[in-house]
Amino acid sequence: QVQLVESGGGLVQPGGSLRLSCAASGRSIRLYLMGWYRQGPGKQRELVGTSTSTGNINYVGSVKGRFTISRDNAKNTVYLQMNSLKPEDTAVYYCYINTGTTIIWGQGTQVTVSS
Secondary structure (H helix, E strand, O other): OOEEEEEOOEEEOOOOOEEEEEEEEOOOOOOOEEEEEEEOOOOOOEEEEEEOOOOOEEEOHHHOOOEEEEEEOOOOEEEEEEOOOOHHHOEEEEEEEEOOOOEEEOOOEEEEEOO
8 A cells, every 4th residue: 555745844935945745655656647736725625736657747727837846766756846935825735646546645744835
């Protein structure tokens, strides 16, 4: 069974940067699609972006040009680099893996953008 553990969240000022990590255990991520969702206060969970096993990366909405998803298959970890952060990026960020038969989520990490 795959387990995902996110880290790297915290409090940052507007315009700042954070890098989130999602470390997988139990199975190699090399063959699977992984991605990030977020859920802001009072909002529905929304897709941030995805990274496929073939190297395709896609972003959704307002994060384009500011956020970058990458993966290190050797470390079994996917990253979310967030730059030019805005207060509206405040949310709990979740990584997930889609094995084709199952979608598994991490526990989430809080990102707060505030001065």
